[in-house]
Amino acid sequence: MNAEHKSSDSQASISASISMRRVGAMTLRYWYLLRSSWPRLLDLVYWPAVQMLMWGFLQNYIGQNAGFFARAGGTFIGAVLLWDILFRGQLGFSISFLEEMWSRNLANLMMSPLKPIEFILSMMIMSLVRLAIGMVPVTILAIAFFGFNLYGLGFALAAFFANLILTSWAIGIFVSGVVMRNGLGAENLAWTIMFVFLPLTCVYYPVATLPGWLQMIAWLLPPTYVFEGMRALLIDQVFRADLMLQAFAINVVLFVAAVVSFLALLKSARRQGSLLQTGE
Amino acid sequence: MPASAAVAVDRLVKVYKGGMAVAGVSFSLASGSVTGLLGGNGAGKTTTIAMIMGLVEPTSGSVSVLGAEMPRQRHRVLQRMNFESPYVEMPMRLTVRQNLTVFARLYDVDDVAARIAELAAELDLVDLLDRPSGKLSAGQKTRVSLAKALLNAPELLLLDEPTASLDPDTADWVRSRLERYRAERGATILLASHNMNEVERLCERVIIMKKGLIEDDASPGELLARYGRRTLEEVFLDVARGRGEAREAAQ
Numbered sequence: 001m002n003a004e005h006k007s008s009d010s011q012a013s014i015s016a017s018i019s020m021r022r023v024g025a026m027t028l029r030y031w032y033l034l035r036s037s038w039p040r041l042l043d044l045v046y047w048p049a050v051q052m053l054m055w056g057f058l059q060n061y062i063g064q065n066a067g068f069f070a071r072a073g074g075t076f077i078g079a080v081l082l083w084d085i086l087f088r089g090q091l092g093f094s095i096s097f098l099e100e101m102w103s104r105n106l107a108n109l110m111m112s113p114l115k116p117i118e119f120i121l122s123m124m125i126m127s128l129v130r131l132a133i134g135m136v137p138v139t140i141l142a143i144a145f146f147g148f149n150l151y152g153l154g155f156a157l158a159a160f161f162a163n164l165i166l167t168s169w170a171i172g173i174f175v176s177g178v179v180m181r182n183g184l185g186a187e188n189l190a191w192t193i194m195f196v197f198l199p200l201t202c203v204y205y206p207v208a209t210l211p212g213w214l215q216m217i218a219w220l221l222p223p224t225y226v227f228e229g230m231r232a233l234l235i236d237q238v239f240r241a242d243l244m245l246q247a248f249a250i251n252v253v254l255f256v257a258a259v260v261s262f263l264a265l266l267k268s269a270r271r272q273g274s275l276l277q278t279g280e
Numbered sequence: 281m282p283a284s285a286a287v288a289v290d291r292l293v294k295v296y297k298g299g300m301a302v303a304g305v306s307f308s309l310a311s312g313s314v315t316g317l318l319g320g321n322g323a324g325k326t327t328t329i330a331m332i333m334g335l336v337e338p339t340s341g342s343v344s345v346l347g348a349e350m351p352r353q354r355h356r357v358l359q360r361m362n363f364e365s366p367y368v369e370m371p372m373r374l375t376v377r378q379n380l381t382v383f384a385r386l387y388d389v390d391d392v393a394a395r396i397a398e399l400a401a402e403l404d405l406v407d408l409l410d411r412p413s414g415k416l417s418a419g420q421k422t423r424v425s426l427a428k429a430l431l432n433a434p435e436l437l438l439l440d441e442p443t444a445s446l447d448p449d450t451a452d453w454v455r456s457r458l459e460r461y462r463a464e465r466g467a468t469i470l471l472a473s474h475n476m477n478e479v480e481r482l483c484e485r486v487i488i489m490k491k492g493l494i495e496d497d498a499s500p501g502e503l504l505a506r507y508g509r510r511t512l513e514e515v516f517l518d519v520a521r522g523r524g525e526a527r528e529a530a531q
Contacts, residue, residue, distance in 0.1 A: 021385055022385065022386050024385065025381075025385030026382070026386075028381070028382060028385070029371070029378075032374050032375075036374070037373065103370075103371040103372055103373075104367075104368060105368070105369065105371050107368045108370070111334065111335055111362075112358060113355060113358045114386050115355060270336055271337045272296070272297075273294075273296060273301075273330065273336045275336070276326070276330055
């Protein structure tokens with residue numbers, strides 16, 4: 001490598017810094033998009049509210065007829081609210097990416113100075129915005145209908161939320177990479193991939209319910225620790241910090257793996273010419 | 281690469297699963313020049329431009345843009361170039377102003393509102409600024425795409441069929457704006473087009489591609505003389521139908 005190349009590389013590494021202005025520009029773009037359509041805003045609240053109400057009433061019914069469930073007040077509602085953080089977090093991320101595919105704007109972005117990490121950061125921010133719009137009204141409904149105050153979990157809620165949102169971003173980043181590489185034919189993955197986690201992460205039942213071999217797989221997934229931790233808190237009134245730390249450690253590995261995959265899929269997309277052909 | 285070259289392409293090859301799109305092309309573009317890239321469908325024009333932009337990675341060969349190797353060092357120069365194509369759309373539900381604002385910030389334009397106002401006046405977009413981009417006509421969309429491409433006053437402007445599907449009046453208007461921009465900014469322009477009148481009017485040099493290779497490379501005047509034709513369209517047809525090869529064989 002000659003001196004000129006070395007100089008170019010060092011300039012390239014300097015230019016690898018993140019521009020918050022570009023992150024802000026992309027966040028603004030998604031915000032414009034979101035506020036331009038009231039049905040989309042309504043959709044953010046509608047399904048989480050329906051889910052929460054259904055599970056809340058089911059919990060009330062079972063609680064009236066079984067002593068254990070009467071003691072375990074709020075586990076179903078808590079589970080459905082935490083599940084929605086995981087599911088909606090990933091969807092919020094992936095939808096921002098899909099918007100670029102649907103509007104055939106990816107080439108415009110990829111030849112602008114926007115860096116992949118800035119693109120990812122903006123979608124992470126929008127996932128939080130979408131989550132807040134969808135979940136805050138639903139958590140208030142849970143208090144009004146069932147007296148279940150998610151915010152009453154205090155610090156534990158922060159730990160649950162941090163772990164769930166990290167997992168949702170990791171999955172969102174990976175799925176976006178797959179869609180970028182393979183086109184909109186892979187779009188369904190964005191809508192359905194999280195449902196694999198529903199039985200495996202034991203959202204509504206203890207891990208011990210699973211057969212032994214499946215339990216091993218379940219413990220590889222950070223949300224399993226969160227849902228187990230939530231049950232420990234609501235049923236036994238114990239905050240399991242150990243579970244949260246283990247979940248966080250796995251999340252760090254998952255997140256790094258997702259970003260590396262996204263960059264590898266982007267490189268592959270450049271090789272295959274997929275950035276120009278964003279259809280199916 | 282010559283010191284004054286804005287773009288240098290060296291033995292560029294791109295092979296997709298479906299076959300070879302670009303089969304080894306080399307050329308350089310002098311700073312401030314306007315070059316037309318001609319060729320039939322599947323000749324390799326769009327793939328060549330995409331490799332210059334860093335959107336597609338070459339199978340072999342190299343591309344240097346404003347001194348940076350593409351795509352590896354693209355972030356050094358992407359702020360100094362831009363691109364316009366009717367086949368790459370602006371987000372439809374955003375208004376024109378919102379779209380231009382987002383892209384102006386992406387390109388780190390200093391005074392976003394002032395730059396948008398300046399371009400809107402220049403490209404006759406003032407009345408369209410608050411309309412959703414998806415509700416514009418083809419001609420209006422082209423003007424908006426052109427505004428997006430000029431937001432950062434690029435030193436290198438890549439245009440892929442900038443006047444495709446436009447009526448003659450709007451197409452002429454777009455060409456005038458491009459001529460003016462080049463004269464004012466001294467920008468290097470590479471233009472892929474099927475419109476021979478456009479190429480004759482705007483370009484001082486024409487590269488003709490066929491089956492992934494450069495078939496000819498000269499000024500419009502030289503091409504007309506070389507093929508003994510009166511228009512570039514006739515030259516294009518000669519090349520497309522292999523008459524150029526026949527003529528060379530006869531000579």
